[in-house]
Every structure is written in C-alpha cells, then in structure tokens.
Amino acid sequence: xxxxxxxxxxxxxxxxxxxxxxxxxxxxxxxxxxxxxxxxxxxxxxxxxxxxxxxxxxxxxxxxxxxxxxxxxxxxxxxxxxxxxxxxxxxxxxxxxxxxxxxxxxxxxxxxxxxxxxxxxxxxxxxxxxxxxxxxxxxxxx
Amino acid sequence: xxxxxxxxxxxxxxxxxxxxxxxxxxxxxxxxxxxxxxxxxxxxxxxxxxxxxxxxxxxxxxxxxxxxxxxxxxxxxxxxxxxxxxxxxxxxxxxxxxxxxxxxxxxxxxxxxxxxxxxxxxxxxxxxxxxxxxxxxxxxxxxxxxxxxxxxxxxxxxxxxxxxxxxxxxxxxxxxxxxxxxxxxxxxxxxxxxxxxxxxxxxxxxxxxxxxxxxxxxxxxxxxxxxxxxxxxxxxxxxxxxxxxxxxxxxxxxxxxxxxxxxxxxxxxxxxxxxxxxxxxxxxxxxxxxxxxxxxxxxxxxxxxxxxxxxxxxxxxxxxxxxxxxxxxxxxxxxxxxxxxxxxxxxxxxxxxxxxxxxxxxxxxxxxxxxxxxxxxxxxxxxxxxxxxxxxxxxxxxxxxxxxxxxxxxxxxxxxxxxxxxxxxxxxxxxxxxxxxxxxxxxxxxxxxxxxxxxxxxxxxxxxxxxxxxxxxxxxxxxxxxxxxxxxxxxxxxxxxxxxxxxxxxxxxxxxxxxxxxxxxxxxxxxxxxxxxxxxxxxxxxxxxxxxxxxxxxxxxxxxxxxxxxxxxxxxxxxxxxxxxxxxxxxxxxxxxxxxxxxxxxxxxxxxxxxxxxxxxxxxxxxxxxxxxxxxxxxxxxxxxxxxxxxx
Numbered sequence: 051x052x053x054x055x056x057x058x059x060x061x062x063x064x065x066x067x068x069x070x071x072x073x074x075x076x077x078x079x080x081x082x083x084x085x086x087x088x089x090x091x092x093x094x095x096x097x098x099x100x101x102x103x104x105x106x107x108x109x110x111x112x113x114x115x116x117x118x119x120x121x122x123x124x125x126x127x128x129x130x131x132x133x134x135x136x137x138x139x140x141x142x143x144x145x146x147x148x149x150x151x152x153x154x155x156x157x158x159x160x161x162x163x164x165x166x167x168x169x170x171x172x173x174x175x176x177x178x179x180x181x182x183x184x185x186x187x188x189x190x191x192x
Numbered sequence: 193x194x195x196x197x198x199x200x201x202x203x204x205x206x207x208x209x210x211x212x213x214x215x216x217x218x219x220x221x222x223x224x225x226x227x228x229x230x231x232x233x234x235x236x237x238x239x240x241x242x243x244x245x246x247x248x249x250x251x252x253x254x255x256x257x258x259x260x261x262x263x264x265x266x267x268x269x270x271x272x273x274x275x276x277x278x279x280x281x282x283x284x285x286x287x288x289x290x291x292x293x294x295x296x297x298x299x300x301x302x303x304x305x306x307x308x309x310x311x312x313x314x315x316x317x318x319x320x321x322x323x324x325x326x327x328x329x330x331x332x333x334x335x336x337x338x339x340x341x342x343x344x345x346x347x348x349x350x351x352x353x354x355x356x357x358x359x360x361x362x363x364x365x366x367x368x369x370x371x372x373x374x375x376x377x378x379x380x381x382x383x384x385x386x387x388x389x390x391x392x393x394x395x396x397x398x399x400x401x402x403x404x405x406x407x408x409x410x411x412x413x414x415x416x417x418x419x420x421x422x423x424x425x426x427x428x429x430x431x432x433x434x435x436x437x438x439x440x441x442x443x444x445x446x447x448x449x450x451x452x453x454x455x456x457x458x459x460x461x462x463x464x465x466x467x468x469x470x471x472x473x474x475x476x477x478x479x480x481x482x483x484x485x486x487x488x489x490x491x492x493x494x495x496x497x498x499x500x501x502x503x504x505x506x507x508x509x510x511x512x513x514x515x516x517x518x519x520x521x522x523x524x525x526x527x528x529x530x531x532x533x534x535x536x537x538x539x540x541x542x543x544x545x546x547x548x549x550x551x552x553x554x555x556x557x558x559x560x561x562x563x564x565x566x567x568x569x570x571x572x573x574x575x576x577x578x579x580x581x582x583x584x585x586x587x588x589x590x591x592x593x594x595x596x597x598x599x600x601x602x603x604x605x606x607x608x609x610x611x612x613x614x615x616x617x618x619x620x621x622x623x624x625x626x627x628x629x630x631x632x633x634x635x636x637x638x639x640x641x642x643x644x645x646x647x648x649x650x651x652x653x654x655x656x657x658x659x660x661x662x663x664x665x666x667x668x669x670x671x672x673x674x675x676x677x678x679x680x681x682x683x684x685x686x687x688x689x690x691x692x693x694x695x696x697x698x699x700x701x702x703x704x705x706x707x708x709x710x711x712x713x714x715x716x717x718x719x720x721x722x723x724x725x726x727x728x729x730x731x732x733x734x735x736x737x738x739x740x741x742x743x744x745x746x747x748x749x750x751x752x753x754x755x756x757x758x759x760x761x762x763x764x765x766x767x768x769x770x771x772x773x774x775x776x777x778x779x780x781x782x783x784x785x786x787x788x789x790x791x792x793x794x795x796x797x798x799x800x801x802x803x804x805x806x807x808x809x810x811x812x813x814x815x816x817x818x819x820x821x822x823x824x825x826x827x828x829x830x831x832x833x834x835x836x837x838x839x840x
Contacts, residue, residue: 054541058548065552068585069559076581080564080574090463097576111717111796111805133715134795134805137767138775148578 078148087125090151098127098157099146107141120145120157131159195260198248198339205241206329208234213322217628220315220388220610228315231322233302238325239296246293249280249338262344263284268351268696268771270743278362279352284501285338287365292328294373299325302377306398313395316384317377324376327508335500351743354777360420368413368440372478374406375447379475382468386519391464391526396454400831403454408449408828412447414440415821419636426778427792428713428809430817433582438482438561446474452600456543459605460531465520467526467545472516477554479509484561508535535607542600549589551598556585587640591647594701597694598651601687602658608836619657619668625649642707648698648705655691691829696824706813713809715795717769720802727810729755729790745769746779749794749804751782765794765806788812 078095086098100120107118114177116135119126129147139145139162197647198567212234219227249262251274258264266279266286281287298323308315330336355361378399384396417437418430431437450470483505513588521529533540564576602616628646636642659680666676716724718733725731734750747767754760783790788810795805 051533054535054544057536061545061548063551063586065556065589068588069556072556072560072581072585073563073577076577076584077575078578109796111798113805114715114717114805134807137778139661140775 080153083120083124084122086127086157087187092151092153095148095150096157097146097148098129100127100143102139102141102143102145103127104141107135109135120147127157128155129157129159131162133135136162194252194257195339195341198245198252199333199337200242201245201248202329202333202339205238205245206326206333208237208673209243209322209326209329212238213319213326216315216319216322220312220319221771223839228318232307233317235296235299235303235322238322241294242289242296242329245338246280246289246330249286249289252276253280254323256349258347259341259345260338260345261340262338262348264346266349266352268743270771271349271352272357273741274362275352275357278356280351281365281369282356282361285332285336285340287369288328288331288336289338290365291369291373292325294323294334294369295321295328295376296375298377302380311394311398312388312390313381313384313398316382316387320380320383321376324380331501331504336503338780340715343490351770354422354768354773355774356742358424360416360424364413364416364420366413366439367416371406371408371410371413372440372443372481374402374409375443375471375478376452377402377406377476377537378471382471383516383519386468386516386523389523389526391468391523393461394468396457400454401834403447403451404828404832407444407451408825408832410440410444410447411821411828412825414444415818415825419818419821422814423782424781426780428711428791428793428807428811430707430814433557433560433579434786436481436485438557439477439484442557443474443477443481443724445550445554446470446477447549450474452543452550453547456540460540462529462531462533463539464529465524465527468520470547470551472512472520476509476512479505479512483509514620537603537608537613539600539603539605539608541829546593546596546600549593553586553589553593556584556589560585588699591644594644594647594651594698597697598647599656601691601694601768602654612836616657617654620650620653623653630778636709638709641705644701644705647815648701652695652698653693659688659691682833685830685833686835689827689829689833692827692830693824694827696820696822696827699820699823701820703815703817703820704812706816707811710812711769711810711814713807715805715807717796717803717805724806724808726808727788729753729808729810731763731792731808733804733806736797736804741768743770746792747797748779749797749806751792751806763792765791765792767794767797784815786813786815789814 076095080096080099081098083098086096098120100122103119103121103126106126107116109116114133116131116133118129118141120129121127128180129149131147131149146163147157147159148161148163149157152158212656214233215227215234216231219225219231230577249260251257252260252263253267253443254273256263258268258269262283262285266282267276271279281288283288299318302314302317302321306317326674364647378395381395381399381402385391414437417440421432422430451466453463453467453470457467483502535541560577560581564574567573567575598620599617624646627649628642631642631645636645659677662680662684663673663676667673671679681692712727714724714726718724720733720735723730723732730753732752734752737748737750738749739746745768747769748764749763749766751763752760753763763781763783765781766777769776778793781792791809791811793807793809795807797804
C-alpha cells in the first residue's frame, strides 16, 4: 500500500508543478490604459482594455498594418497590430488587446478581442440605407 | 394569451414536481407503494405541462409573437423557418426550458424501465429527479422566465444571433443538454443508494447504460461544438479553452473517469466511495458549467446574459454539494472497500492512474477557468491564463492517458507476470518504437508530434493484437472471418464498444497533433487579378459581388484556386451584414480533405470592390478529428446496447 501512496504523491506533485509552471509562464495581466501608462513594464504580457479612440484608427491594407489608440478617458495608449481588424472592431467601441509593451512606447498587440454588445438595438432604417449604398457601390465595380 | 398560458403551465408543473419529490421520498421511506404511484402520475403530469410550455414557446416563435420578450429578442420577421424553431434554445431562457423538458423525458424513461420490477432504490431516485426538475422549474418561473411580456409590442424582433444560424447550432445544444441532463440519472441513483443505505453495486449496474448514454451525448455535443467553431467562427480552430467549452469538458473528464472506475468496483469491490464521489462531482460540474455560462462572471463568447440566474444556480450547487457530502459522511462505514490492491503492475493500478489523471485534468481545467476569479479575490490583481496554460498542463496528462489506453485493458488483474507482459505488450511496444523511428526519418521535427504518434500507434497496436487474437479463437471454433469479427463486436459489445471508442480517441489525437504541428496560414491584401500562394496553392482574387438575402446583406469574394493536382475552382468566402448586429459576420469557405483543408476567410475590402484582404489557412489532418468523433460515437452506441454476452 505504501508503494501506491508514494507513487500517487509523486504524480500529484508532478501535476502541481505542471500547474505552477503553466501559470507562471502564461499569466496575463489585465490593465487599463491609465494603469499601463503609470507603470509600463516592457516584455510583460498584458491584456489592455479600453475604448478605441474616435479618429485614431489607421489601417493600411497593403502592409496589413493597423494602429489605433485605446483610451479610458484619462490616458490613452497607442496600439499596433499586424493583421485585419476583427469584425466587431470599430472606433468608439470597446476592445481588449493582448500583447506586450515595447520600449518604443507602443503596445504591440498579438490579439484583438473586440467586445460584443448584447444590448437591444432596434433594426434601424439608417443601417439598411448604408448597406444598400455599399451594395450599389460594389455592383458598380467591374 | 400565450405568456399567461405558458407561465401557468410552468407553475403547475412546479407544484406537481414538488408533490412528486415528497411523495416518492415518503413512499420510499414508509414503504407505501400508493404514494410512489402518485409520484409516477405526477411525473407524467410534469412532462405534459413542460411539453405544453415548450410547444407554446415554439408556437410563439413560429407566429412571431413579439409580445413575448424572449421571442422578440431572438427572432425577427426575416428569420428562416428552421432557425425560428432552433431560436427557441438560442439563448438562456429557452435553453433552460429545453433542458427541463429533457429531464422530464429522462424521468419518464426511468419510470418506464423500473416501475414493473421496482427496486428499493427506484423511489428514492425518482424523488431526486423530481427535486432537480423542480429546481429547473423554479429557474423558469422566477429567475429567467421565458414567457415574460414585452410592452409595447414591437413591430419586428431583434433577431437570432447570426452565428447561431447554422445546422450545427440545431444539434450542438440539444446533444450537450442531453448529455448534461443524462448525468442526473446516475446521480439520482447514487444519492438513492446513499439514502437507502444500499451502496453496493446495484446502483452502478442499474445506471451503467445511462452513464454511457449521457457520456455519448456529451461527447457528441463537444464534437459538434468543435465542428461549429471550425466552420462558422472563421478563426480556423476547433477548441479555444473558452470558459464555456471548459464547462462542458470538465464533466466529460470526470464522467470518463467514472465510466472506467465502475469496472474496478464491479470486478474487485473497491472504490465504492470514489465512484459515488465521482458521479456527484460530475453532476455538480454540469450545474457549475451552467452557472459559469449563465452568470456572466467570466467573460466568454458564449455568455449571453447576466442576472439572477447565476445566484440561483450557485445556491442549488451549494445545496447539492452539502447534501451529498452529508450523505457520504452518514454512510461512511458502508463505503469502505472490500478488496485490496495487490501490485503496481495490475489492471487495478492502471485504472487508478487513469482516474487520477482524468480528475487531475478536470482540476487543471477548473483551476485555469476560475483562476481570474481566484486571483482577483485573493490578490486583487486581474489576471488570466489562456490557451498556453491549458495546453502546457494538459498535453502531458493526455499523453499519459493515451499510453494507459494501451496498457489498462490488456494488463492482468491483481498482478501481471513477466510472461504475460511480454505476450501482450512486446509487439505493440515494437510497433510504437518503429513508428517513432519512421516519423523521425520522414523528417518530422516536432518531438511532441513524434511522441504522440508513437504512443497512438502503441495503443492502436494493443487493440489490434487483442482483437486479432479473439477473432482467431473464434475461427478455431469453425466460424468464418466476418461473422467472427462481427460476433465479437455484438456479443461482447461492452468490451469492444469501448475499444472502438478508444480508436476514435486515437484518431482525434492524430488530428489534433497534425493540425497543431503542420498547419500554415497567411494573410494578405490582393487587388483584382493578384494572387497569393501558400503550401502549393495559388489563390487569385477575381472580385467582389454583393447581394441582399432574406435577413442580411452579403458581400462575397471570388477567388480562383489552383494547386496543380485538381482543376482550378472558385472559392467564395463572404461577409454577412445583419441588421440586428453592428458588425459583420464572416462566411468561411473551405475545401475539406483527408490530408488537409484549405480555409478562406474574407477580411477587409475596399468599397469599390477592387481590393480585398484574405486570410488563407492550410489546416492539416483536421478531418481526422471529425472521423475520430464519428468512430467514437459509433463505439459508444455499441456499448450502450444491452449486453448479450455468451455463456462461457
């Protein structure tokens, strides 16, 4: 019986170590732009949440280069990302980005999680008109 | 009218369920069959009333009755017919109704199967089933009422979440809920065994096929969820360690452990306490999963709503855990083991280790999922651990489990001799080692991939060896080859159904290994006529088309794809703009193959239609996950069949 208890203990210890190592290596800190701006640590993994500042989004499709500012009202942080903005992404909307702070003063995002709104929105005629105009402009193209 | 009728039916069902719970328990205690019979009638009544409520809800969806808030939130005039029905369980309130209805259905089946030869445990189990049903009816009538009115009545509804407009969404929740509710039955019989003080093997024998049924549906639900994620969400993955996926995965892990550990109790009279605990834990985890999903305490793509539901579920979970612990303490003496462990090299210890690893995996998933909550509560720091944590911790555990899959079913009980070990494992070990060498020579550079494939080969070889020997034994008795093999599967369906499930898991392991190790992707912006290249494919952008569908606008890209092996063909990934959504939904286009899938997602595009960004993925061996899933479910179905073991 002692063999089993000893074996079980060794296995449990190994699993505990796996969990400990896993946590220390993959832990990501949630911060707001103010918190990050107050004490930025280059190289540390962050999740930064805020509002995409209106007028700040620059998107260059040829180089797949996306940059924008995330703000919490008090401070804002410049974020750069390589890749297409996700569907839910947009100016004035909430977004959470995952990545690292670089010494150049830019937050390099590897992942953008745009926030999904569950609020009740009445289907607006304005939205339809916008889509119809888009369809027309696309149909006009060769 | 419908809201009042529906709410009335649910309230009446609640009253009946409360009566049924009391009558069954008192009937069991006082040995009054008349009371148990009354509880059975109550069960029929509850089933009828909940069916009526579900029917009314479906009717309200089909007739666009926007006076019902839930209907207005989850459908609109443009929603196609099928999705008006599936919209019923597209969000919280309706899915609880579906859940409750399934539980009532299961209760009826339990009654049909057990009322004739009513066992001592049966009325107690019936009472527990009533209590759980009553809990869901409380949720339906108070915390998340599906029939709440909306005033003023809007002219059109908001519409279903467009991501749910998919055939996967018809089946995924249904299968998942059948699995979740299915575990209520073994739980009910386990609690009945504790209450009646009969903690022997009876409750396990009575519920064996129930457990496999629940496990079958839960597996199916998880697999369809992965399929849906891969084909609809447009990120090219099938599993994200999202809290809600984890919520369904944890009871799957403990349920799997339970399926294995009952064999030890049947054979060696050990692990009684452990088995009761496992089944309680599995049931508690299904409740915890619902709590996670519905309370909104953990951010997730699945979390629909916040509100009182979380508190209600947490309270019920607390009651379940406390009452179960109380019962365990009460029956402590009866739960002690009769058998003893003899040797480390034995089937018992292989199964014990299997259980230890499965429960440890469930614990790590639990830990990673609630880690943000723990950290914020204990240290005040908001942190999270993502997919890297879950992969890093679980991959070693799952590799060990694959190894045990090859050892456990084939090693001797009590103590394995050296001769026995050589006879059963020498060839499979050689096959695994040869496989590892071959993969390394073929240029597989990932050590993890080589190890996984070698272990998979080893486990598959043990199964093949066993099946080959058993078939040969039947051939020796004059049977022909195919009838001999078929006979094994049908006559010894529990053992060989289990092996078929194992083969399914091995195929899934191959698919996961391949997709993790060898998939490639690129993202690029193309002007009309330009082409991207990836892994032998040439993808030329031909232009964009726009169209107006029944309930959305759609922009479709045309890409001509050629790869030298097949004729050039056009792929059409799209973006769909729904009125009720502020942002578009990706429509993925893909080619599916045994070796690799080509997966195209349309990204951003210019308004003149001359330029578009496209994400191209070549995902390797992913199809084997779905094939493995099919094999696994076939094996589980085989194991559910009644045992028809021949004498001798």
